[in-house]
Amino acid sequence: MVNNRVTKNGASVATGSPKPLTLILWYGGAIYAQNSAGTWYRNGSPWTAIGTRDPRTNTAYGVLLDTSFGVKGDGKTNDRAALQAAIDGSVGQILMITGQSRIDMKGLDLRGKSHIRFAPGASIKLLPYNAEAYQMIRVWDVDGVIIENAYLDGSKELNASNTGEWGMAISINGATNLTIESPTTINCWGDGIYLDNSCSGSNAYSKNITINNHHAIGCRRQGMSIGSVSGLVLNSPIWENIGGTAPGAGLDIEPDNSATVLENIKIVNPTSKNCSGPGIQIWLSAFAGPTKKNVNISITGHTDVSSKVCAYSVQALRLNGYVVTGSITSASPVWNRPLNQAYLYADWDQAGPTVSVTNPKIVN
Structure with a gap:
């Protein structure tokens, strides 16, 4: 990222953002960039402004999926670090626990205004x-x-x-x-x-x-x-x-x-x-x-x-x-x-x- 442009395949591409970019994200088969004002842009020809909603949210506004932070939820992987990152990265929004996660005994720390929701069938079990x-x-x-x-x-x-x-x-x-x-x-x-x-x-x-x-x-x-x-x-x-x-x-x-x-x-x-x-x-x-x-x-x-x-x-x-x-x-x-x-x-x-x-x- 340079100012309001991204580099793709060696070429500098304009995103159309009037503000400097602060974050670039690959998610769901697409590239997204967020600027300093909080607006997200989705790659394309041209790039498109999609508002301030994090593209990792599901269809309900303000709901972040744990999987977007790398949580596996497969019943065997130690998801503790990824779950903690999800908790830290979702303050003020709803974090949806979607799978059957395992964690080690170090445990998880919730933050002020954390909102954690477990989907039907989701769980956390100690290793x-x-x-x-x-x-x-x-x-x-x-x-x-x-x-x-x-x-x-x-x-x-x-x-x-x-x-x-x-x-x-x-x-x-x-x-x-x-x-x-x-x-x-x-x-x-x-x-x-x-x-x-x-x-x-x-x-x-x-x-x-x-x-x-x-x-x-x-x-x-x-x-x-x-x-x-x-x-x-x-x-x-x-x-x-x-x-x-x-x-x-x-x-x-x-x-x-x-x-x-x-x-x-x-x-x-x-x-x-x-x-x-x-x-x-x-x-x-x-x-x-x-x-x-x-x-x-x-x-x-x-x-x-x-x-x-x-x-x-x-x-x-x-x-x-x-x-x-x-x-x-x-x-x-x-x-x-x-x-x-x-x-x-x-x-x-x-x-x-x-x-x-x-x-x-x-x-x-």
């Missing part, structure tokens, strides 16, 4: 590994991310290690204004989704998180873990066949330390099935600290089927002179065992948040 921990997709310290229809396979059967419990499909740390629609997370070494404060050292809370229709299957530790969040809506999650290491819960709300919050958490119509631990566990042994806190957790319509320890457990709040107020409620649960076996409430400082279960339905 064989030997590790106690991984994050397939990291949503760390970014704002405005959207993930749609993700299908993530943590390949627990391919892990050469037999220790650890920290392999996550989606790790959310310090993220804000995040929406995840209909994710499926299977066979993770740890959790399907992990949600906590920032890992950057700022310890910033994750805020305003919405996750709809999460389906976790066969994860070793939890279907989902919550360590800290301010503003969370979980709509109609299903956590099933969870087990392999403790706690083995469908959902575990368990802060690691006192620099955490549990604010404005709404869990609507969750289902836990065949978990080796509780269907839902709330365990607050490390939560109280010098800063006064207010907990607000609302669970409605929880259905549990055959989780081994119990359907619902609330335990281990020790204030030690600190102040934690608020409420933890479970309304209209459906549990398939007697109430005294379904609900475990123990080791709870009565000066802490109120805990209630209302209108439980016990079915055989």
Whole structure:
């Protein structure tokens, strides 16, 4: 490229661009050039201006295909580097995952305003590994991310290690204004989704998180873990066949330390099935600290089927002179065992948040 011209077969060819060219691209059997104003030109006699839409998009405006960044999606190639390039090159647009990609355990980092959509049948699965921990997709310290229809396979059967419990499909740390629609997370070494404060050292809370229709299957530790969040809506999650290491819960709300919050958490119509631990566990042994806190957790319509320890457990709040107020409620649960076996409430400082279960339905 020289100014507004390209060289083809040794000859300098005018593109008709009034601005200098900044990028030349071979895609789909044609040559394209983009100028400094963002306008694309397609080769021909003469070259033709085609507007500002990237020619690698599909027929829907602003949708970029992962294959245009070199992603193979053939079920065997390590696509991690190409997928990361696709993520980095699609910020502000929709990146469509189209095939059955494999990645190594280094995982993928989403950027602020990333919007990732999985086509029907598309997936990302880990290649064989030997590790106690991984994050397939990291949503760390970014704002405005959207993930749609993700299908993530943590390949627990391919892990050469037999220790650890920290392999996550989606790790959310310090993220804000995040929406995840209909994710499926299977066979993770740890959790399907992990949600906590920032890992950057700022310890910033994750805020305003919405996750709809999460389906976790066969994860070793939890279907989902919550360590800290301010503003969370979980709509109609299903956590099933969870087990392999403790706690083995469908959902575990368990802060690691006192620099955490549990604010404005709404869990609507969750289902836990065949978990080796509780269907839902709330365990607050490390939560109280010098800063006064207010907990607000609302669970409605929880259905549990055959989780081994119990359907619902609330335990281990020790204030030690600190102040934690608020409420933890479970309304209209459906549990398939007697109430005294379904609900475990123990080791709870009565000066802490109120805990209630209302209108439980016990079915055989």
